[in-house]
Amino acid sequence: MSxxxxxxxxxRDKLMDCGLFNNLPPAELTTxxxxxxxxxxxxxxxxxxxxxxxxxxxxxxxGHVSVQKTSVDDRQVEMAVLRKGTFGEMAVLDGERRSATxxxxxxxxxxxxxxxxxxxxxxxxxxxxxxxxxxxxxALSRRLRMVDGQLLASKP
Numbered sequence: 001m002s003x004x005x006x007x008x009x010x011x012r013d014k015l016m017d018c019g020l021f022n023n024l025p026p027a028e029l030t031t032x033x034x035x036x037x038x039x040x041x042x043x044x045x046x047x048x049x050x051x052x053x054x055x056x057x058x059x060x061x062x063g064h065v066s067v068q069k070t071s072v073d074d075r076q077v078e079m080a081v082l083r084k085g086t087f088g089e090m091a092v093l094d095g096e097r098r099s100a101t102x103x104x105x106x107x108x109x110x111x112x113x114x115x116x117x118x119x120x121x122x123x124x125x126x127x128x129x130x131x132x133x134x135x136x137x138x139a140l141s142r143r144l145r146m147v148d149g150q151l152l153a154s155k156p
Contacts, residue, residue, distance in 0.1 A: 008033045014061050014111055020086065020135050028128045035117040041104035047088075050101045054091020056114040057136075060084050063108030068101045081105055089136050092118060 001009075011033035015021055021029060039058075041047055047058065050070055058065075065082045079100060091098050092115045113132075121129040 007038075011036050011038060011111060014038075015059070018059050018061065018084070018111075020059065020139060021132070023135065024128070024131050028131065031125050031128045032121065032132055035121045036111045036113050039110045039112050041108040041110060043104055043106050045104045047102040047104060047108075047110075048098050050098050052098045054088065054094075054096065054098055054115065056112045057086060057088040057092040058102075059086050059111040059113075061109040061111055063110075064105040065108060066103045066105040068103065069099075070101075076101065086136060086139055089140065093133070093136065 008030065012026065012030045015029050015033060015036070016026070021032070024032070036059075038061075041063070047065065048054075048056075050068075060082060065087060066078055067080045067082060067087065068076045068078050071077050087102055088098070090096070092113070095115075118129065118132075121132070
């Protein structure tokens with residue numbers, strides 16, 4: 001088996017492990033895997049910066065990611081520490097700038113999907129791309145509902 005085929009299977013297995021794409025059969029995940037790349041980040045390394053163009057999104061395979069926003073007095077405020085799931089997908093889906101800075105809180109192993117790769121998947125494998133985008137939309141919806149619940153709980 002070629003190195004490329006081995007890498008594609010490794011990425012497919014990691015996509016299966018993340019739990020985000022449980023509705024996709026292995027064959028479709030194998031197709032999707034061809035559009036992802038793997039990146040490793042060292043603790044403290046910036047993954048992307050608030051205000052940057054959103055050229056890629058990430059799925060955490062291992063490690064923790066600190067999500068930080070700049071306050072009105074120019075301090076970095078940690079909004080969350082992610083241990084699983086996706087981040088950076090908003091900018092990839094809507095084309096807007098990054099809404100936060102993400103930094104590797106520990107050494108991280110990430111699966112990245114570039115905006116260009118997502119566009120290519122939409123053209124090459126539209127049914128698979130639609131399922132990937134739907135899974136991302138569901139994950140974003142869950143996150144928004146969780147934040148809504150937290151906001152409600154914090155009201156007096």
